[in-house]
Amino acid sequence: MAQILSPELLLAALMLASTYALVALGLNLIYGAMRLLNVAHGDLMVLGGYMAWSGFTLLGLSPLLGLFGAMLLAAGLGVACYTLFFKRLVRNTAIAARLEANSLLIFFGVSIILQNLMSLVFTADARSYSYLDTLVQWGSVSIALNRLVILGISAGATLAVLCFLRFSVFGIAIRALIQQRDAASLVGIAADRINIVVFCLGFALAGLAGALISMTESVTPFGGFPFTIAAFVVVILGGLGSLGGAVAGSLLLAFVEVYGVTLTSAAYRSILVYGLFILILFVRPQGLFGRKAH
Numbered sequence: 353m354a355q356i357l358s359p360e361l362l363l364a365a366l367m368l369a370s371t372y373a374l375v376a377l378g379l380n381l382i383y384g385a386m387r388l389l390n391v392a393h394g395d396l397m398v399l400g401g402y403m404a405w406s407g408f409t410l411l412g413l414s415p416l417l418g419l420f421g422a423m424l425l426a427a428g429l430g431v432a433c434y435t436l437f438f439k440r441l442v443r444n445t446a447i448a449a450r451l452e453a454n455s456l457l458i459f460f461g462v463s464i465i466l467q468n469l470m471s472l473v474f475t476a477d478a479r480s481y482s483y484l485d486t487l488v489q490w491g492s493v494s495i496a497l498n499r500l501v502i503l504g505i506s507a508g509a510t511l512a513v514l515c516f517l518r519f520s521v522f523g524i525a526i527r528a529l530i531q532q533r534d535a536a537s538l539v540g541i542a543a544d545r546i547n548i549v550v551f552c553l554g555f556a557l558a559g560l561a562g563a564l565i566s567m568t569e570s571v572t573p574f575g576g577f578p579f580t581i582a583a584f585v586v587v588i589l590g591g592l593g594s595l596g597g598a599v600a601g602s603l604l605l606a607f608v609e610v611y612g613v614t615l616t617s618a619a620y621r622s623i624l625v626y627g628l629f630i631l632i633l634f635v636r637p638q639g640l641f642g643r644k645a646h
Contacts, residue, residue, distance in 0.1 A: 358493075359492075359493045360493055360494070360495060361610060361611065361614060363493075363495055363499070363500075363503070364499075364610050365606050365607045365609075365610040365611065366503055366507075366606070367499050367502055367503040367506070368606040368609065368610060369602045369603045369605075369606035369607070370502070370503050370506035370507040370510060370602070371502065371506050371561060371564065371565060372582060372583070372586050372601075372602035372605060372606055373506065373507075373510045373586075373598060373599045373602035373603075374506045374509055374510055374557055374560065374561045374564075375393065375397065375557070375558065375561045375579060375582065375583045375586070376583050376586040376587050376590070376598040376599075376601065376602055377510060377513055377514075377554075377557055377595060377598050377599075378393065378553070378554035378555065378556070378557030378558045378561075378583075379393050379554065379558075379583045379584070379587055379598075380587045380590075380592070380594070380595055380597075380598045381526070381530075381550050381553060381554045381557075381595070382550055382551065382554040383587070383592055384530035384592070384594075384595065385526060385529045385530050385546065385547065385550045386438070386442055386451075386455075386547060386550065387451050387452055387455070388438065388442075388451070388452070388455035388459070389452055389455050389456045389459065390455075390459050390554070391456060391459045391460050391463055391580055392459045392460070392462040392463035392466060392576075392580075393558050393576075393579070393580050393583050394463075394558075394575075394576030394577055394578065394579035394580030394581075394583070395462075395463050395466040395467055395470075395576035395580075396426050396429070396466070396555055396558035396559055396562065396576075397558050397559070397561050397562030397565065397576055397579050398466075398470060398562055398571055398572070398573065398575055398576040398579075399422070399425065399426060399429075399466060399470065399559060399562060400422035400423070400425075400426055400558065400559030400560060400561065400562030400563040400566070401422075401479075401562040401563060401565060401566035401569075401571035402470060402473075402474055402479065402566075402571055403418055403421050403422035403425055403559070403562075403563060404418035404419065404421075404422055404562075404563035404566045404567070405418075405479045405480070405481055405566055405571055406418075407421060408481050408483065409479075409481055414483075415481075415483050415563060415566065415567055416501070418563055419505070419560055419563045419564070422559040422560060422562065422563035423556040423557075423559045423560050423563075424556075425559060426555040426556050426558055426559030426560075427552040427553075427555055427556040427559070429555055430548075430551035430552045430554065430555030430556070431548060431551065431552060433462060433551065433555075434547060434548055434551040435548075437458050437462075438455070438458070438547075438551075439544070439547075441454060441455070441458075442543075442547060443544075463576070466576075467573050467574050467576070468573075470573035471573040471574070474573060476572065476573060476574070477572075478570040478571065478572045479570060479571045479572070480566075480569070480570035480571065481566075481567075483498060483567050484496070484497040484498040484501055484567065485497070485498055488500060496568070498567045498568055499568060501564075501567070502564045502565070502567060502568065505560075505564060506561070506564060509557070509560060510599065513553070513557070514595065514596070514599070517595060522546075522549065525541050525546055526546055526549070526550060527595075528541060529541060529543060529546050529550075530595075561579075562579075565579075582605070582625075585601075585605060585625060585626075585629050586598060586601040586602050586605055587601065587639075588601075588629065588632075588633070588639055589601035589604060589605060589628070589629065589632050589639055589640060590602075590639050590640055590641055591638055591639030591640060591641040592638075592639060594639065594640075594641040596641060597639055597640055597641030600640055600641060601639070601640060604628070604640075605625065605628065608624055608625070608628050609621060609624060609625055612624040
């Protein structure tokens with residue numbers, strides 16, 4: 353019981369939840385605005401991790417500066433991906449019913465390309481580095497400084513994105529597009545420009561999350577798939593297209609994962625995660641905050 357109530361465990365759950373929220377927001381933005389399923393999301397995170405690793409080991413730059421490089425690279429890739437693959441696809445109303453399936457196949461191809469390019473450039477060996485790994489003592493609580501940094505930046509970035517979507521004119525336009533795409537176009541919202549911004553923001557958040565995670569975990573070219581699965585679990589728990597639900601789903605999944613593993617063992621992690629996922633689908637198929645289809 354003392355271990356369950358320990359502040360270290362609470363901080364670990366909050367750090368994991370903030371990272372999940374950052375990952376899920378980017379994925380849910382793209383799905384909510386355009387109904388595109390980005391199965392390459394985890395590979396974008398890996399790319400962000402390699403950017404931070406390269407800046408630190410090859411150029412001597414702080415990974416905190418590498419965060420900006422990771423976000424810029426991912427955002428640029430988002431613009432290229434939207435322009436090359438999805439611009440015409442989203443505009444074509446004749447294939448609207450097949451949009452999700454088509455996007456799944458295209459993003460799967462993007463995922464394979466990214467994995468193999470990263471393998472060619474960085475080799476298949478795991479890459480890692482040590483940064484801010486000293487322990488911080490606060491009363492009886494001790495935690496690695498880099499984990500506190502990850503928690504602070506992830507939570508701050510998530511809050512900033514939610515505030516941007518709630519209070520800025522551009523954010524309100526994005527939310528209008530998510531809630532009712534056809535009606536948004538009728539009132540003069542430029543859907544194409546919003547789509548580019550959404551792609552940039554969604555990809556940049558994945559790059560940021562990957563750069564942050566690289567401070568505590570090693571990076572490999574083919575290591576993005578578990579992050580993609582975790583992001584989809586969080587998004588579906590909260591409700592597809594629900595941005596606030598993605599944050600709530602992140603908290604729920606992280607606390608079940610951290611405290612569940614503590615009470616049982618690491619071998620039960622997948623059972624706990626997917627058991628929760630299946631339970632939510634049975635009880636509330638549209639997710640915790642998703643809207644029922646009419």
